[in-house]
Amino acid sequence: MKQIFLLCTLSLGLCFLQSSCTDLPSSNEIFTDNFDRKAMLIDWADLIIIPSFDKYYEALLTLDEQEEEFKLNNSETNFNNLKGAYLDAYISWQKVSMFDIGKAEEIGLRNFTNIYPTNVEAIENNITEKSYNLALPSNFVAQGFPALDYLLYGIGSTENEIRTKLAEQNYQIYLTELVDRLLSLTDQVRNDWKHRYRDVFVNSDGSSATDSVDKMVNDFLYYYEKFLRAGKIGIPAGIFSGNTMANSSEAPYSKIHSKQLFLAGLQATKDFFSGTGINQDYIGESIASYLQNRMEETEGPDLAQEILNQWNIVEGLTADLSNTFVDQINTDNTKMLAIYDELQKATIIMKVDMMQALNIQVDYVDADGD
Amino acid sequence: MPMETNVGSHINSYLLKETKTASLAVFRILFGLLMAFSMLRFWLKGWIEEIYLVPKFHFHYTGFEFIQVPGQWTYALFALCGLSALSVAFGWKYRIAIVTFFLSFLYIELMDKTTYLNHYYLVSILSFMLIFLPAHANYSLDAKNNPKLQADKIPKWMVDSLKFMIAIVYVYAGLAKFNHDWMFEALPLAIWLPTKVSLPFLGQLMHESWMHYIFSWGGAFYDTFIVFFLLYRPTRIYAFMMVVIFHVLTALLFPIGLFPYLMIASSLLFFSTDRHEIWLNKLWDFLGQSSSVFARNQFFVPYSIYRFSGFILVAFLSFQLIFPFRHLLYTDNVYWTEQGYRFSWRVMLMEKTAYANFKVVSKKTGKRFYVQNQDFLTPLQEKQMSTQPDFILEYAKYLGAHFTGQGHEELEIYVESYASLNGRRNQKYISNEVNLLEVDYRELCQKHLTPLNAQ
Structure with a gap:
């Protein structure tokens, strides 16, 4: 009797200490769940995330070169090349925006890259004052692609005027600084993935809220809701304000690129969800295959297919849209609203059914339950 | 009527049964220490800040809307609660301590029902009961300091x-x-x-x-x-x-x-309480104190509230x-x-995920827009809100007041809500056609809650 009590007390004490001081032991051994979470993490990292950052980085290098060329000679050709490189880089950015994890999260890559609407006053101020600190949160709105959009398309009323003005020294310095900053931030993230974070990411294959799968799925959902659904469509279409806000659409100075940028974001969403490699040539493990695995085990509905169908509907609807969201919103906003509604349907399936099927908490909160 | 007398005498003899005070003392000590630790843990995990100070808005229990989060004083409230728990454990000024613990703990629980947990409810209940039980009658500082209090036997x-x-x-x-x-x-x-x-x-x-x-x-x-x-x-x-x-x-x-x-x-x-007494005597020996200062063969005579x-x-x-x-x-x-x-010991019984999206309509201007819940709620609050009708309603009323305060007139608020229970497909939860500002909770549940489809 005594020994039993002693044993109970002892084991109890150990458990108590363990569970109150630390989290569950995150085991280093790999247990075989019947879905291989680690394989999924490896596919995410090696097939999608790292190659996408590589591609984005290369696009930024080209942008940097074109910007150097333009500095030497602000010819019309060079200006057009510069704008082309800007668009390529902006599109490549859409493929990495959702990976706000690891170094990207740490340095706030997305905040420094694509917060819009940009603030013209802040940009002009920085250019004239010459003393500014782009690392400050107050300067999120004065840098990145939205600021480039303004410099390349918004600082004059004609193309020639812009080209001439941009060649002025103070504008040129700012332009260089913006491009260099994108390049150096991205380089940090890409290097960290290659030399350190990739292994951390794939080895954290448990199921706690701080492990990679839970974090990445939450990041993915956050991107989808906030940046794709609300940022590119909902907010400019007036969903959250009651008035349309055409100038809050993405790249409002160049105008013509907004639809293309949205479609790039949607494609990135689909690819990540379905595990499609960057060259569309390989399908790896993914949220979709994880869901299908759960579906087979529980004989539940095919959520993955439902979600993908929803995005195909969205893609179909964009065929009718003007390339320029500013025009679309000002002439016939109902088409934007229709797209929002379809994006929203996928939000509900993902946030309610998908998260439950995968047993991942939405925006996990560290608190007790019962 | 022999039957009745029989039952009556059974009850009488049960009421006269005695037992040792020791098990109550052991319970008092463990309960007090656990609660003190629990308050400290809550504090160190940063939850006071996260759960009570960060949110702009708190969900209230019906009838307790006046219970407000006292700003930075919340830390003092937790300190008070933790220290009184410690005082309960030591049996030092026990009667004041247990009342203080009960009231401060209850106040904390009533501040925001987002954090309702059955085990917090149990803590409230147990501490309430301890107010009426002389758990300090033996093996406590009170009993040590005041031998008149001492009793090693209490009614069973x-x-x-x-x-x-x-x-x-x-x-x-x-x-x-x-x-x-x-x-x-x-x-x-x-x-x-x-x-x-x-x-x-x-x-x-x-x-x-x-x-x-x-x-x-x-x-x-x-x-x-x-x-x-x-x-x-x-x-x-x-x-x-x-x-x-x-x-x-x-x-x-x-x-x-x-x-x-x-x-x-x-x-x-x-x-058995005898066993508890052995443990307590050992504990006192271990602490280098003499347990002989405590009462032997002294029956507890109810006084004051204990009557x-x-x-x-x-x-x-x-x-x-x-x-x-x-x-x-x-x-x-x-x-x-x-x-x-709630309050009925339903533990671990369901996995419910839900999504609630609120639409604000101004009847006067025809303007309509959706609310971004993150602007008003913490993730924990949003999660709890979306799965429970009373939360949805209270939040809608809060949104109504907020946007009216911003100058919107003749407002209506609708919710598009979907929930999934235990792996069923999501289905509409609350009707999206009811203006939430015009219904009360009873009406909402009776008329506007979509019944669960059996699968």
Whole structure:
């Protein structure tokens, strides 16, 4: 009797200490769940995330070169090349925006890259004052692609005027600084993935809220809701304000690129969800295959297919849209609203059914339950 | 009427039964220490800030809207609560301490119902009962300092009242598990367990369907019957081992804080009070104190509030017996509507995910827009809000006041809400056609809550 009590007390004490001081032991051994979470993490990292950052980085290098060329000679050709490189880089950015994890999260890559609407006053101020600190949160709105959009398309009323003005020294310095900053931030993230974070990411294959799968799925959902659904469509279409806000659409100075940028974001969403490699040539493990695995085990509905169908509907609807969201919103906003509604349907399936099927908490909160 | 006399004399002789004070003292010490630790843990984890100070808006229990978060004083409130728990453990100024603990703990719980947990409710109940029990009569600083207080024997019903409360918790939690989802679908465990692969030893088996059924059926039978095995002397020690194993397992599997330890401590009440006395004497020896300062053969004479303990506890326990059945007053599934869900020992019974999107319409201008919930709620609040009708309604009213304050006129607020219960497909939760500013809770549940589709 005594020994039993002693044993109970002892084991109890150990458990108590363990569970109150630390989290569950995150085991280093790999247990075989019947879905291989680690394989999924490896596919995410090696097939999608790292190659996408590589591609984005290369696009930024080209942008940097074109910007150097333009500095030497602000010819019309060079200006057009510069704008082309800007668009390529902006599109490549859409493929990495959702990976706000690891170094990207740490340095706030997305905040420094694509917060819009940009603030013209802040940009002009920085250019004239010459003393500014782009690392400050107050300067999120004065840098990145939205600021480039303004410099390349918004600082004059004609193309020639812009080209001439941009060649002025103070504008040129700012332009260089913006491009260099994108390049150096991205380089940090890409290097960290290659030399350190990739292994951390794939080895954290448990199921706690701080492990990679839970974090990445939450990041993915956050991107989808906030940046794709609300940022590119909902907010400019007036969903959250009651008035349309055409100038809050993405790249409002160049105008013509907004639809293309949205479609790039949607494609990135689909690819990540379905595990499609960057060259569309390989399908790896993914949220979709994880869901299908759960579906087979529980004989539940095919959520993955439902979600993908929803995005195909969205893609179909964009065929009718003007390339320029500013025009679309000002002439016939109902088409934007229709797209929002379809994006929203996928939000509900993902946030309610998908998260439950995968047993991942939405925006996990560290608190007790019962 | 011989029958009646017989019952009457049984009751009389039961009321006269005595027992040692020791088990109450052990319970007082463990309860106090656990609660003090729990307050400290809450503080150190930053939850005071995160749960009470960060949110702009708090969800209230009906009738307790006046309970407000006292800003930075919340830290003082937690300190008060923790220190009074410590004071309870030591039995130092016990009567003031336990009342202070009960009131401060209750106040904390009433500040925001987002954090409602059955085990916090249990803590409130136990501390309320302790107000009426002389747990400081022996083995306490009070008793040491004031020998007149000392009593090593108390009426047996006093200890039994606590056991009875623990029995209600277990048995009711068990009975609630005898439902279709839990027994025949092994839900929600079949959703939760497959991801627990990192659990030592059992990890590999966690995706096996038969494991989910073992856990479900085991849990249901454990909860329903464990108390009876604790009560029966020959099985007691084995039942206690089960208690330890069961609660340690749940502690490893789920983030349920200190609840398992509270239940383990409570189950010690079922051991004979003589055994408790031996433990306490050893503890005093270990502390280098003499336990001989405490009373021997001194019966507790009720004084002050303790003269009413019997009536109050009988009334209270009767209420506790009936209150959890109030869901029978409502028609639809209690897990779906959540009418009668709280305060009735429904633990671990469902996995519910939901999404609620609010639309604000100004009738005057025809302007309409959607609300970004992150602007007003923390993730925890949003999660709780979207799954429970009373939260949805309270939040809608808050939004109404907020946007009216911004100058919008003749507002209407609608919700598009979808919920999924235990792996069922999402379905519409609350009608999107009802202006939430115009209904009360009862009406909302009766008329505008979509019934759960049986699958």
